[in-house]
Amino acid sequence: MSEIKFLYSALVFLCFTMIVLSNCAVISTIKLHGDLQEPMYIFIGFLCLNGLYGSVAFFPLFFINLLSKTQVISYSGCLIQVFCFHTYFGCELTILAVMAFDRYLSICNPLRYHSIMTLTTVFKLIGVAWFYVIILITIHVILTIRLPLCGSVIEKVYCDNWSVVNLSCIDTTVNNVYGLLITATIIGLMPGLILFSYVQILKTCVHSSKDFRGKALQTCTPHLVTMSYFVADILFEILLPRFPNTYLPIELRVLMSVQNFFIVPLLHPLIYGWTLKEIRVRLLKMLRARKCVDFQFNL
Template structure:
């Protein structure tokens, strides 16, 4: 009799809370934010692709980070906009798992890309004479493929483990689907899912923290023994990466740990907005920071727009 309560729902309910009372305002902000993300990330990607002088590892990694920003935004903004405009708070079970896959691979891509970017800066500053040999273009593209292939495999398995669970609930306490929210709807033992989820978090977040800490500690030691010019150059390229890395890790830390273990100590509306931080801030922040703070990138972007103006005349 107990098993009769288990089912695989065709539709899941999302929780929009107070967003529905101002849904037209939030839908407009969602649309504007989405177009801004497309514009700023597309601008950085175009600058890297169109300028041969930017065909270097650091800029290629920045372009990869912006591609990932577009990838994650496509899986989040359009469906959120539709839900707000039409006041729809449901999503199909298949659509929910699909969104889980895309959003979790987006977050994983971000972590792995930031990790290899830290490694790139470590090699550049700590082993400058060997940099070109170590970070050849072939190596760069292999690192990017590995940084994207690994998350696809581990997140794909994660979603498959979730899809096998019978459900006895249908309410997700967010405006989007994430794996833990779906797992919580199951009435059966989810130990395997929890252990595997902990493995993913450890392999991505912890490894990224270790690599970032090691790389920038080594970089700082080298800079303290170098001239002021070298220190300024290092800060110009490492500063933006530190900002984007710390911002994303803090957002992910909240999403993975605080929401999972202590969700009730934070007001519901605050949790709703905080749960969207890693989907909203990095795609906006990354291209702006890299496009403004890195001089060569900024110059190429300005030149690109000036050439467009001349061409249009």
């Protein structure tokens, strides 16, 4: 990839800039408009915030490595990457699960929704979603730190726990078992809870009016698209190391391994910020107001 590294670097910088600007725009729109201080929009804001967290943890070092002759990271830096990336992946799924629960209450129990889903409850759910993942991943990283390493080459463009554990020269059964536990409790359980919520929503929609089904579809489809794409890419990342390095071209392996850092953080503002009318209208008003201020200032 080093033959056209400057082209790759320019594309990476452009993508990172787009991610930061688009996610910040959605977060700012939700924060500055009091009528958007509702559970659904707050969850969207935290989803965008998590996308920023994963992007900031990935892009700067990736950009530097593209321009460097040798791609090197310290052991402590590698472990920090492991923690950041795994918490990013985990929090993405737990927040999506909380959003599915919110949609279930809104559609299946509309009369009780506002009494149950208060702002206090919203922030408690977000706190639990983050705390749950942070605890699991912290234990995961601690189990990895105890391993002595017999190698220093990772066959990926970033550090993940599997790559570091594979460098160990002692038995890693405990790490492998705990890794399976995390896979079951996050990558298995969260999509399962999401699908369960949407099955209940589907049952409610079957017996509802056409307008009700249309509104439910409008709010639920972006959520399902994001979840499906994210889970599919994570499963690819889990299965990919099980195949020989020669099974797929290196360019395709790299492209597939970084999709969740490039595509998903851009999907959030595009899908939620543009598809949902409430956010789109206010975002456009903010942009027009900013243009008017700049024009008057230039005059």
